[in-house]
Amino acid sequence: xxxxxxxxxxxxxxxxxxxxxxxxxxxxxxxxxxxxxxxxxxxxxxxxxxxxxxxxxxxxxxxxxxxxxxxxxxxxxxxxxxxxxxxxxxxxxxxxxxxxxxxxxxxxxxxxxxxxxxxxxxxxxxxxxxxxxxxxxxxxxxxxxxxxxxxxxxxxxxxxxxxxxxxxxxxxxxxxxxxxxxxxxxxxxxxxxxxxxxxxxxxxxxxxxxxxxxxxxxxxxxxxxxxxxxxxxxxxxxxxxxxxxxxxxxxxxxxxxxxxxxxxxxxxxxxxxxxxxxxxxxxxxxxxxxxxxxxxxxxxxxxxxxxxxxxxxxxxxxxxxxxxxxxxxxxxxxxxxxxxxxxxxxxxxxxxxxxxxxxxxxxxxxxxxxxxxxxxxxxxxxxxxxxxxxxxxxxxxxxxxxxxxxxxxxxx
Numbered sequence: 001x002x003x004x005x006x007x008x009x010x011x012x013x014x015x016x017x018x019x020x021x022x023x024x025x026x027x028x029x030x031x032x033x034x035x036x037x038x039x040x041x042x043x044x045x046x047x048x049x050x051x052x053x054x055x056x057x058x059x060x061x062x063x064x065x066x067x068x069x070x071x072x073x074x075x076x077x078x079x080x081x082x083x084x085x086x087x088x089x090x091x092x093x094x095x096x097x098x099x100x101x102x103x104x105x106x107x108x109x110x111x112x113x114x115x116x117x118x119x120x121x122x123x124x125x126x127x128x129x130x131x132x133x134x135x136x137x138x139x140x141x142x143x144x145x146x147x148x149x150x151x152x153x154x155x156x157x158x159x160x161x162x163x164x165x166x167x168x169x170x171x172x173x174x175x176x177x178x179x180x181x182x183x184x185x186x187x188x189x190x191x192x193x194x195x196x197x198x199x200x201x202x203x204x205x206x207x208x209x210x211x212x213x214x215x216x217x218x219x220x221x222x223x224x225x226x227x228x229x230x231x232x233x234x235x236x237x238x239x240x241x242x243x244x245x246x247x248x249x250x251x252x253x254x255x256x257x258x259x260x261x262x263x264x265x266x267x268x269x270x271x272x273x274x275x276x277x278x279x280x281x282x283x284x285x286x287x288x289x290x291x292x293x294x295x296x297x298x299x300x301x302x303x304x305x306x307x308x309x310x311x312x313x314x315x316x317x318x319x320x321x322x323x324x325x326x327x328x329x330x331x332x333x334x335x336x337x338x339x340x341x342x343x344x345x346x347x348x349x350x351x352x353x354x355x356x357x358x359x360x361x362x363x364x365x366x367x368x369x370x371x372x373x374x375x376x377x378x379x380x381x382x383x384x385x386x387x388x389x390x391x392x393x394x395x396x397x398x399x400x401x402x403x404x405x406x407x408x409x410x411x412x
Contacts, residue, residue: 041141045092048075049085060225066233069216069226070176071143074098099137099145104128106149106341114349127344132360132367136334139373144337147176151183152341155313158190161306163201166191168208175216178230179335182324185286186316189293190308193300237330240265240274243370244331245362245389247281248274254386265329274329281327288401289319292408311349312408318342319400326393333366336393343396346403355399362392 043065050063051072059065059072078095082088107127116123127133137145150173157166170187173180194201217223240248241257248257251269256262265274293308293316300306321339325331340363347356368376369384382388 041092041095044075044095044141045089047072048079048092048095049088051076052079052085056219057221060220060222066229066236067143068175068177068229069220070146070172073216093141096138096141099141099143100134102145102149103133103137106145106152107344110345110348116348123348127348130360132364133340133344135364135367135373136337140334140367140371142334142337144177144334147173147180148338148341150176151180151317151338152345154187155183155190155317156310158187159308159310159313161194163191163194164204164208167205168212171209171212172216175213175226178233179324179338182320183317183338185290186293186313186320189290189297190313192297193304193306196301197304235330237332238264238266238275240278240329241331243333243366244325244335245333245366245369245386246326246331246393247390248329249386249390250394257386278327278329282323285323285327285397286320289323289404290316292316292404295409309408311346312404314342314345314349315400315404315408318346319397319404322393322397322400326397333370336363339363343400350403350407352403355396355403358392358399359396362389362396365389365392 047059047063047065047067051059054061056073056076059069059076065072075095078092078098079085079088082091107124110127111120111123136142150169154166154169154173157163157169166187170180170184173183191201191205195205217226220226237260239257239260240252240263242260243258252263263274265278267273269277293312296308296312300308318339321336321342325336325339340359343356343359347353365384366389368374369379369386369389372379376384378384
């Protein structure tokens with residue numbers, strides 16, 4: 001027990017004081033957690049009760065859910081530990097703390113990875129008290145931090161040359177949220193030198209994926225419902241944007257975009273349609289986002305080397321996440337949440353706090369404009385205007401590309 005405690009303390013910069021600060025801050029958040037209800041939490045309440053009443057095997061039987069199974073497992077556990085289900089509508093907002101805690105742990109592990117010991121608590125607070133970082137989980141109650149963190153762990157394992165484990169964790173990320181699929185190419189490029197130079201790695205990686213998928217789908221009476229959820233997640237909201245202030249606000253009028261259903265992404269636009277242009281821009285931008293990583297992968301294959309810069313991986317991840325959010329149609333306001341994880345990794349490593357600040361402002365302003373929990377009276381003013389936010393997201397995209405090609409293309 002003493003050994004476990006000592007290892008825990010080392011995570012906090014070898015200081016017991018930091019341990020107390022960490023838990024004190026989390027207890028404060030526990031006592032202040034927003035107890036408001038909105039549509040998403042109402043769905044969680046409905047699904048949680050369904051899972052508890054009919055059992056975990058029937059989470060996809062007559063539940064009308066469109067969430068992947070890991071969220072349902074967590075909901076089942078959360079409801080199961082309740083002493084009084086009649087008070088679940090009051091206690092359910094505490095479900096948010098699971099995903100807020102994940103963000104705390106991410107900040108903690110990142111600072112340890114970067115070997116930041118001096119002023120540890122200062123940097124920790126800059127991350128976890130950034131409203132753009134915690135708003136989606138702590139206020140909104142959404143679950144994006146879980147799959148985002150799991151994707152980070154997967155890519156970290158790839159960076160550490162633990163390829164089979166990395167693919168197993170990426171499979172788990174997919175079971176958290178389908179959007180994890182967009183980060184598989186990054187892991188694939190990291191793994192490709194291993195696959196070519198040590199083909200047995202392919203077998204162990206495939207086995208790892210199969211084991212993870214089996215463990216988390218075997219309890220389900222209808223595991224193939226997961227495939228239907230993945231298929232139905234496409235074109236569920238066939239509009240140019242679903243409250244994401246991305247590139248489409250630079251081309252189309254705000255009232256038309258904000259009035260969901262007024263424009264469909266299959267409507268004609270400059271000779272094609274919104275969706276086709278979105279695909280063209282996304283795949284083009286993503287090709288250039290992954291080109292330096294591809295170059296490094298090719299060099300590793302030729303030299304039988306397996307090392308990658310974690311900063312290159314973080315930049316590639318940030319750009320893929322932001323390309324996905326900024327260019328594709330049907331985007332929700334929170335769909336760039338994974339991007340802030342990658343941006344924090346890169347910006348705290350390279351001390352590029354301007355990028356961190358610009359992205360944080362744009363992301364928070366987009367979230368607040370849609371769900372104004374703090375009741376800001378100036379949401380309709382210029383500082384929250386969708387066009388300004390779109391320009392800021394675009395500026396961050398340009399700055400990230402500049403960092404990528406300035407620091408990583410030549411050296412591969």
